[in-house]
Amino acid sequence: MVPVLQGCSDSSSSSSSDSGSNGSGDTVNLTFSAWGNPAEIKVYQKAVDGFMKENPNIKVKLVPIPSDGYIQKLQTQLQGSQAPDVFYVGDGDISKIIETGKLAPLSEYMNSSESYAKPDEFAEGLWGAAKKDDEIYGITVDCNPMLLYYNKKLFSELGIKTPQEYFDAGEWNFAAMEEVTDQLRDGGKYGFIADNGWASLFSWIWANGGEIYNKETGDFVLDQNPQGMEAMEFLAKMVKDKNFTYTGSLPKGQGAEAMFMSGQVGMVAAGRWFTPLFHENKSLEWDYISWPSNTENKTEPVGIPTAYMAVNNDSKNKEAAMKFASYYTSTLGQKDRLSGIGNAIPSISGIDEAVTESKVPEHVDVIINAREQGYANAIQSTIPGLDKEVNDIMDLMYLGKDDAQSTVDKLSEKAKSMISEHKGE
Structure with missing residues (x-):
């Protein structure tokens, strides 16, 4: 794994002035699909308009x-040749979509004028x-380092006492996390809403100095890593003690963001995607805080979820679709979407002020600092289907049905088998 912006160019994206149409001057119509809450959709539209x-x-x-x-619908659309021209694909799904042959190769276009x-x-x-x-x-598209929001x-x-x-x-660690969630529960509130996904899991393990995969070989090592195992034990204990409430156990239609805005829970984990929604709620007082670090360091690496902009290989307007995808992800497109109260932070260096100048929330620098230390899903996502199996x-x-040891045993068996098969061993 490589820290996300290490080696990034500071140059501005190139800007093409060609129409990108079908060459005849006629209007080309494209469809673009993505997931997102209502506030995020407004953010996406800014780049579409630009x-x-x-x-x-x-x-x-x-x-x-x-x-x-989302991914189930997209797969159905792709199989039936009814998919949009351009669409988001999550980091845990892209490897299996590539295998279908339905995604257009983009290297040649991206290297063109x-x-x-x-x-x-x-x-x-x-x-x-x-x-x-x-x-x-x-x-x-951009990137979204994990952090905690607190009310x-x-x-x-x-x-x-606040995080x-x-x-x-210098005391924002696992013990402090347990202490504040204890007090929130004592006050009749939920302490923390825990979600299931690679970015949260990896963040907890890294927070304790642990590892789940060997960064060099890609092999699964959590079962041989004491620090990682200790982090898993902490997670299991927090769930058992009801300090952490799992999103998958919430009543249907009740999400972490709604509970946070209604004052039912003290903390939730996310990237920047909750920020536009929380900012729109003028009665809500909130801030960012780094993921708790259980080592000697004040912060440890966190997971950085990313989404990818892909082009339908069956699109009738593939070149125009590629042009739109390149704009949306460029310096211009990222400034359109991320300036002010955006839903992510740049994946291209040199435009961080688009995020920090908003000063929303007060400690907005937390998310920029998290990007400098964090990692994208560079190992697990390359094994088709492994993300889902781990989840x-x-x-x-x-859900409190398995303890930490049995969970790690199952993860070890499944991950090692799938990695070995993928390597052709």
Whole structure:
């Protein structure tokens, strides 16, 4: 794994002035699908509008798809040749979509004068499974380092020491996390809503100085790693003691963000994607805090979820679709989307002020600092289907049905088998 922006170019994206149409001057119509909450969809539309202003002969229609069931719907659309021209693919799904042959190769276009974004403007560590045999099949849209959001008003009302106070004292660790979630529960609130996904799992393990995969070989090593095992024991204990409540156990239709905004829970984990929604709620007082670090360091690496912009290989307007994808992910497109109260932070260096100048929330620098230390999903996502298998196994632990040891045993058996098969061993 490579820290996300290590080796990033500081150059600005190239800007093409060609229409990108079908060459006849006729209007080209594209469809673009992505997941997102209502506030995020507004953010995406900013880049769509920016592209159409530069390319009046290309019209792009944004067609949102709910995140719940997104990949299943996309796969069905691709199989039936009904998929949009351009679409988001998550870091845990892209390897299996590449295998279908339904994604257009993008390297040649991105290296041409037509593209708004060049491959060398993105950190090598961000490509993850979107690159196969040196061919690009998805362009990183932006990036979203994991951190915690905490409800400042709730902490104040209950007289609880804030995570920021612990952090400033160099004490924002697992013990502090347990202490504040204990106090939140004592106050009749949920302590922390835990979600299931590689980024959260890896962040907890790294927070304790542990490892789940060998960074050099890609082999599964959690079962041989005491620090990683200790982190798993902490997670299992927090679930058992009800300090952590799993998103998968919440009533249907009740999500972490809604509970946070209604003052039912003290802390939730996410990237920047909750920020536009929370900012719109003017009665909500909140801030970022780094993931708790259980080592001598004040912060440890966190997982950095990424989404990729992919182009439908069956699109009738493939070149225009590639042009839009390159704009959306370029410096221009990322500024359109991320300036002010955006839903992510740049994956291209040199434009961090688009995020930090908003000063929302107060400690907005936390998310930039997290990117400098964090990692994208560069190992697990390259093994088709492994993300889902890991999530299914972790689901049982988060539901309180399996303890840490049995969970790690299951993870070890499944991961080692799938990695070995993938390597052809």
